[in-house]
Each structure stands twice: as C-alpha cells, then as structure tokens.
Amino acid sequence: xxxxxxxxxxxxxxxxxxxxxxxxxxxxxxxxxxxxxxxxxxxxxxxxxxxxxxxxxxxxxxxxxxxxxxxxxxxxxxxxxxxxxxxxxxxxxxxxxxxxxxxxxxxxxxxxxxxxxxxxxxxxxxxxxxxxxxxxxxxxxxxxxxxxxxxxxxxxxxxxxxxxxxxxxxxxxxxxxxxxxxxxxxxxxxxxxxxxxxxxxxxxxxxxxxxxxxxxxxxxxxxxxxxxxxxxxxxxxxxxxxxxxxxxxxxxxxxxxxxxxxxxxxxxxxxxxxxxxxxxxxxxxxxxxxxxxxxxxxxxxxxxxxxxxxxxxxxxxxxxxxxxxxxxxxxxxxxxxxxxxxxxxxxx
Ligand code: FAD
Ligand code: NDP
Numbered sequence: 001x002x003x004x005x006x007x008x009x010x011x012x013x014x015x016x017x018x019x020x021x022x023x024x025x026x027x028x029x030x031x032x033x034x035x036x037x038x039x040x041x042x043x044x045x046x047x048x049x050x051x052x053x054x055x056x057x058x059x060x061x062x063x064x065x066x067x068x069x070x071x072x073x074x075x076x077x078x079x080x081x082x083x084x085x086x087x088x089x090x091x092x093x094x095x096x097x098x099x100x101x102x103x104x105x106x107x108x109x110x111x112x113x114x115x116x117x118x119x120x121x122x123x124x125x126x127x128x129x130x131x132x133x134x135x136x137x138x139x140x141x142x143x144x145x146x147x148x149x150x151x152x153x154x155x156x157x158x159x160x161x162x163x164x165x166x167x168x169x170x171x172x173x174x175x176x177x178x179x180x181x182x183x184x185x186x187x188x189x190x191x192x193x194x195x196x197x198x199x200x201x202x203x204x205x206x207x208x209x210x211x212x213x214x215x216x217x218x219x220x221x222x223x224x225x226x227x228x229x230x231x232x233x234x235x236x237x238x239x240x241x242x243x244x245x246x247x248x249x250x251x252x253x254x255x256x257x258x259x260x261x262x263x264x265x266x267x268x269x270x271x272x273x274x275x276x277x278x279x280x281x282x283x284x285x286x287x288x289x290x291x292x293x294x295x296x297x298x299x300x301x302x303x304x305x306x307x308x309x310x311x312x313x314x315x316x317x318x319x320x321x322x323x324x325x326x327x328x329x330x331x332x333x334x335x336x337x338x339x340x341x342x343x344x345x346x347x348x
Contacts, residue, residue, distance in 0.1 A: 039119060121249045208231065
C-alpha cells in the first residue's frame with residue numbers, strides 16, 4: 001500500500017496533522033499504535049483525568065474524551081486510522097518504507113510525519129502506583145492548580161530546569177515546595193537555579209531521595225507523605241507532603257529512527273528551529289518527540305499543524321517536479337474533483 005503521507009503517532013500532534021492533511025485531500029494514513037511505547041492510542045492525555053488548559057473547554061475536558069474527539073475529527077475528513085504500531089522504517093530513499101508490527105511487507109509513503117511523543121520517567125517507588133494522579137503527577141503545569149494541592153506542602157523530585165520551573169510554578173498554589181535533588185548540586189541553568197534558590201516558598205534539599213509514598217489507605221485515597229533518605233548519612237525520615245511531582249526527565253519514542261534522523265544527546269529529534277523539518281527531506285517531526293521544553297497538548301497540536309503544512313508544501317513541490325518530468329500518474333490523485341489543486345494554506 002502506498003500513501004502520500006503517513007503519520008506515526010496518535011497524540012495531539014498526530015491528529016492535528018491528520019485534520020490539516022485530510023482537509024487538504026492528501027488522504028493521510030495514521031498509525032495510532034497498539035500500546036506503542038507503553039501508551040494507549042491517543043497518547044499521554046489518555047493517562048490523565050481533567051485537562052483544564054486546552055483552549056475551548058472552559059469547564060475542562062477529560063484527557064481521553066479530548067483525544068476521542070480529535071480522533072473523530074481526523075476521521076471525519078477522511079484520515080485512515082490504523083491501530084497498529086510502526087516497528088521499523090527505511091528512510092534511505094523515497095518512497096519511504098514502513099513496517100507495521102507483525103507484517104513482513106512494508107507500506108510506502110512519499111512523506112512521513114513523526115509524532116510518536118514521549119513518556120515522562122517515573123521512579124516506581126513503593127506507593128507510586130496507588131497514589132498516581134491522587135497526589136503524584138509528572139506535570140506540574142498540567143495538574144498543579146487542582147484543589148488538593150492548594151496551601152499544602154508539595155515536593156518536586158529532580159534538579160534540572162524542569163524541576164526548577166515546576167517548583168516555582170507550584171509555589172503559587174502550595175504552602176511550601178521542597179525540591180529533592182539526589183546529588184550535591186542542581187543541574188538547572190545558572191539563572192534558573194539562582195531564581196529557585198532565592199524563592200521564599202521553596203527549599204532545596206540536596207543528597208536526598210524519596211524511598212516511599214504514603215497516604216490514605218482507602219481506594220482512591222490521597223497521598224499524605226513521603227519517606228526520605230539522606231544518601232550521604234543514610235538517615236531516614238518521614239515528611240508530610242500532599243503532592244509529589246516528578247521532573248526526572250522524559251524519554252522520547254525515537255528508537256527506530258536512531259542513526260538516520262538527527263537527534264540530540266537525549267534522543268529528541270532535532271528539527272530546524274521554527275519548523276518541523278528533520279535532516280531527512282520528506283520526514284517531518286511534531287509534538288513532544290521534538291520538544292523537550294514545553295511538552296503541552298496545545299504546543300504539540302500547534303507543531304502538528306506546522307508539520308502538516310510543511311508536508312503539504314513538500315508534496316506539492318514533488319508533484320510539480322513529477323509533472324515537469326512527465327510523471328503525473330499517481331500524484332494527480334491529490335487534486336480535487338475539478339482537477340484544481342486544494343491547498344489548505346494559500347501561501348504555500
Ligand atoms: P503523545 O501524546 O506523546 O502521543 C504519542 C502517541 O504515539 C502515543 O499514543 C504512542 O503510543 C504513539 N506511538 C509511539 N510510537 C509509535 C509507533 N512506533 N507507531 C505508532 N504509534 C506510536 N498537556 C496539557 O497541555 N495539559 C494537560 O493537562 C496535560 N496533562 C498531562 C497529564 C499527564 C499525566 C501527562 C503524562 C501529560 C500531560 N500533558 C498535558 C502533556 C501532553 O499530554 C503532551 O504534551 C502531549 O500529549 C504530547 O502530544 P504528542 O502528540 O507529542 O504525543
Ligand atoms: P534533565 O535531564 O535536565 O534533569 C533531570 C533531573 O532529574 C536531573 O537533576 C537528574 O539528576 C534528576 N533525576 C534523574 N533521574 C532521577 C532519579 N531516579 N532520582 C532522582 N532524580 C533523578 O531534565 P529536564 O526535564 O529538567 O530538562 C530537559 C531539557 O529541557 C534540558 O535541556 C533543559 O535545559 C530543558 N528545559 C529548559 C527549560 C527552560 O529553559 N526554561 C525548562 C524545562 C526544560 P542528576 O542531575 O543527578 O542527573
């Protein structure tokens with residue numbers, strides 16, 4: 001099977017790209033994955049309850065509900081959604097080859113949008129599974145404003161820029177924020193570290209790790225504390241905490257592109273600043289897979305739009321070249337019924 005454009009992934013970036021590309025009549029095929037990277041189709045938002053910062057939903061919306069709506073919108077305009085994981089790709093020549101799980105024969109595509117996302121690292125502490133989303137979160141910007149954290153002691157684990165940013169964000173809501181750093185120093189940038197250390201509502205504790213999360217025993221009970229260990233002295237103590245936020249890094253889902261698509265030291269795909277262009281012509285990247293800084297549904301959706309418009313431009317240019325070469329055949333399929341080419345962005 002050949003498609004003009006294949007989208008790999010199923011979060012806000014993938015579905016936004018799908019909406020734009022299907023409206024541009026490019027008949028995108030979207031592989032949404034089957035628990036790819038340990039996450040259900042629909043992406044990271046399927047692992048949360050209410051999303052309160054996505055514009056258009058003044059009362060908030062459930063994460064899964066929002067992703068179901070995005071999926072329906074992609075389908076409405078003709079995106080073909082396949083519930084399989086792409087396991088392998090060959091990007092050495094066009095058309096690109098992609099192997100869905102459990103198949104020997106590859107599918108091919110003239111352009112690819114990588115929107116495979118990322119997953120927040122967890123620490124797998126005793127008690128973590130019970131209190132996940134009942135006090136524990138991996139996204140302060142997403143969850144910090146909920147009532148259970150108001151005027152309560154909160155803890156952030158991590159010593160990087162995310163930990164610093166999240167701690168200062170949480171300080172608006174909690175009574176006090178303690179940042180637990182496993183080593184003897186912060187990894188955050190100098191400016192960020194300076195601001196964090198000067199914050200009146202934040203305490204940074206070095207050489208300290210959490211060893212257990214404790215809380216209300218009942219089903220759906222909330223966390224109320226942490227057990228800590230000083231890694232130098234070995235001393236243990238209990239601490240009251242009603243919120244625990246992990247900021248220990250994310251893992252982008254990029255393994256199958258290693259060595260072919262340029263990545264940074266932490267395996268995030270590198271895109272040309274302000275665009276979705278990767279180093280491979282015809283391969284675009286959008287969403288958390290290429291954004292280690294903002295990691296929000298709305299920024300992912302925005303970059304999915306950019307990737308779609310850039311893929312559309314790339315395909316139109318490739319089509320023009322084919323026409324010049326007298327190879328009009330398959331590419332004419334992208335044109336509208338009247339033979340007029342539809343482009344979602346008249347500037348392209
Ligand atoms: P992702 O959502 O990461 O989805 C990628 C999808 O691609 C996954 O379903 C994965 O299974 C699939 N995939 C991966 N590899 C393959 C493959 N090889 N083949 C096929 N499919 C594949 N953001 C907000 O703005 N507001 C919030 O309130 C909010 N709350 C959050 C709560 C939690 C618990 C978490 C973890 C995140 C939250 N975020 C929130 C962040 C937000 O979810 C992400 O920024 C956003 O989902 C990233 O979107 P994405 O399109 O890059 O992909
Ligand atoms: P980082 O990888 O920079 O930091 C992760 C932190 O988590 C480190 O302090 C690390 O400790 C700690 N950590 C990792 N594993 C564990 C563990 N098992 N137990 C305890 N602590 C642990 O990730 P960030 O998300 O902070 O940042 C990612 C990138 O995004 C960076 O390049 C950062 O500069 C950038 N960023 C920039 C922002 C800005 O400029 N405003 C905002 C957010 C991110 P250790 O140091 O000991 O390894």
